[in-house]
Amino acid sequence: MEGRYIPENIEGKWQKKWEEQGTFRQYGRERKFYALDMFPYPSGAGLHVGHPKGYIATDVIARMKQLQGYAVLHPMGWDAFGLPAEQYAIKNKTHPSKTTRENVATFKGQLGRLGFTYDWDREINTTDPEYYKWTQWIFLQMLKKGLAYESYEPIIWCPSCQTGLANEDLENGACERCGTIVEKKPMRQWVLRITDYADRLLEGLGSLDWPESIKESQRNWIGRSEGTVIRFQIINPKLQFPNKSQNTDSKSQTKEEFIEVFTTRVDTLYGCTYVVVAPEHPLIREQLTDNSEQIAEIKNWEEVRAYIEETKKKTEMERTAEGREKTGVRLEGIMAVNPINGEEVPVFVADYVLGDYGTGAVMAVPAHDTRDFAFAKKYDLPIKNVIMPHLTDKKNPPREGKKSVERNTIHALVRNPKDGKFLCLEWKNHPWTTFIVGGVEDGEDIVEAAKREVLEETGFSNLRHIGTLDRKVRSEYFAAHKDENRVANTTAVLFELEDESRESVTEEEVAKHSVLWLSLDEIRNREMTCAELDIWLGWLEGKDDAFVDDGALTDSSEFSGLSSEAAREKINAKLEADGNGKKVVKYKLREWVFSRQRYWGEPIPVVHCEKCGVVPVPENELPVFLPDVESYEPTGTGESPLAAIESWVNTTCPTCGGPAKRETNTMPQWAGSSWYYLRYIDPLNQDVLVGKELEKEWMPVDVYVGGAEHATRHLIYARFWHKFLFDIGAISTDEPFRKLCNVGLILASDGRKMSKRWGNVVNPDDMVRDFGADAMRLYEMFMGPFNQNISWNTDGVVGTRRFLEKVWKLQNRLTTDNLPPTTEESGLTTDNSSATSPCADPLAKTSGQPTKIDCLLHRTIVKVMEDIEAMRFNTAVSTLMILVNAFEKEGTITKESYGIFLLLLSPFAPHIAEELWAGLGNPESIFLSTWPVADLALLVEDTVKIVVSVNGKVRDTFEVPADATEDDLKAKAFASDKIAKFLDGREPKRVIVVPGKLVNVVV
């Protein structure tokens, strides 16, 4: 009756109407919902089908929320500062603002054809002076609070992009943008003190409804660790007798006489056998610049200097490359004193210690740190075990209420060189197989004790000592033969049999156990009564690693025996009491290097005055406009192209009126995106960046959708700025994004990323032309779990288009009354159950009662709503498809049901829903209607299908009323001849009945 479904005839029409009538600007409503997309960078390539996926999702949510009665804020804008536009400008001599304008127009056109509900009156462009005025304003507030400062520390420099970068802009030591290996370059730069917020950024994560992976990335990035800074006194002839009276140089007055190290493992302090400082450490840096007298402190200064020079030449990449061999040089003539025991240890400089983390120096504990271990092995430094692995014997765990006895023990591993088998004991009164075990008397030699035990228990008398595992292992177990819990600190001792000569063994020993020779394989396969077995086997195989886990202390004076955790507390307390250490928290997060030596970004709003120094541009003079330049080329000297524009650079000081020069660095691309979501709320406000009342109404963002690649930049920066704005009272919320959802990539059909380079890009315009915007939207929501990467398949769009064709045709089957279906087979008439439910009774239709299809419809209402809410768009769409298939089978559909269905469909396929809604005679937009509410009575299942299985295998099914009793089900199950066949005369051993579900017969 309405002709064919031709999307192009209806989509543009409704898009125009929605815009003209302000259908999606229902801001007056009481309840607010803010749906936000990560705004795009308007590149020259235009959109491919991957871009809109997230936008479609927020659009679906926005439309449903509006139907549910919310005022919905759903804006869009452009993150338009950045290098690509600038590079394009350099190449084509076109002003970046022109390129940006053109690209934005392209993007906007493409988005428009997909029928989004954006309010373009709130469009934001980060390059718009009206916008970046406020970006600059925020910077000035940070300056005021001391959160923005100038620094001359070496920074990361990308030689290809010709600009400094933040730590976050690196990917495996290379520039994230261009892949170039970066360098360190000392230069003046602006830095934001983001680490002041490290703790709050970390804590705030807890309350956020974000994907766990993103939260975890941020936790990794912030990298909080609790540890201790410990002072190691330096012993050096010059420092011990400092000739301070002769030297008035203030630098040498404050010269450090100790090295501060940072460790998270203060429990290993007794195992420290040397100290390492980074090449950047002040102890050495001073040596480089100071006079010759002081250089003499390090006797091998030339060697040390050469090492440091070499380190400097290496890129960050080379220095931190995985598996790189450790290098370093000892500082001759200097010793450091371990404050816990007064032990003197040597000091090294090595580049495996990082200058910019912790204190730039570490105490090396080779026995319990893999890096120190590797270094100690290479330079043959002592390795001192102070942490015992701490095991609990799982086969004989300690028992509650039994007394506990701690003792030192040995395990003698005795190998017969003839066949490589090991001497074991098989116990007679216990199901045990052990090595030769025994206690060590006080003061007794370990090896002697082991020999004694072998002799006593087995009689073998002629042993050759091969080795002793210097790492003791603590294990706890229940010793049944003594009825007590044991804490054994065990040393393994390896022997070989010289010969098989054997002395007699006492009756007592013979009664306890018998000798058994086992090969290593047999030992591995047998249930040995030995918690330490894995460690012993590792030792025999020649494994040689640091033991880095927590354990129990040994050889640590009064702390011996404590657990690592307890020891940390006690040792910290002692260090603190003696003034030799204090607990501290360190972060991996580095300050945000905020200046870029490029043109296309927000000018940093300060001037440099000869008299007054750095002076902020007064707020009423903002924005500091980005001037036009002749050449956008970076100077390469570390100065921005802006430096060349004298008329712009030269200005007067706002404070003293004297001559001053403008700051020529610009802000990184991440500046504008760190607060844009606030400006959408109040885009035209001339007085403040966002009006307080409006901010309170809309914030925080209810759902924020975008790619996971922004985990450690945009999403940290934005949270940082947001918390800052909260602190200065500009806004009322502490976190910007309550719920975050990651959109999965759409890959090309070849499985690669869509890119011009591979020639595999699919343009959404083509999809809209061939299948319509609605089919394209549906497909992107249907193709799989929203947050998953999935390959594009245009055939899939055919499927959703077919679905819409079916929807379109359903309008020919409308009934206004509730007459029975005109087609004979409804699929339901085969249902011959005796159910009384309206949903199961096909005759109910004639009496105007709800039918099975109504039940399905109402279940669909619930399911679609829940799925959209939970971002499970794929199953929401499939539920709609199931409903349509059922409608088709039904033959007819009431106007009312069709209307409800169209409402459910409308968030996904708004144009066709709107068209068909109008076709039903509704004068007003479907989106000004209300979301259907499910009738609870129709959701209750009245009949259920019961599965009958025999031994867990399904053999039959039948339908019963939902309230059928267990006995009913049992009776019905046994009445089935199929079941009888499988029982085959056997007596059921057991019958499990789950009412409403199944009957399982066990035979």
Added chain:
RNA sequence: GCCGAGGUGGCGGAAUUGGUAGACGCACUGGCUUCAGGUGCCAGCGUUCGCAAGGACAUGGGGGUUCGAGUCCCCCCUUCGGCACCA
């Protein structure tokens, strides 16, 4: 190495608290229709044995718990993502 998320037909993927594995869609096959040429209709479609009825086997691999496991537990393999000489 550490952390996080996964592994189900030919493909994308469904499966409340453990309770008929494979919904929905694509592709494919057969038939119908149509001016054949990516948008029509009907049926079939995990593998395997069988003419069929029906049976056996199936959710990365191996164990375990259970009347019953894609789902819970242990071990292993593997894919993707984050961090990584951060002491």
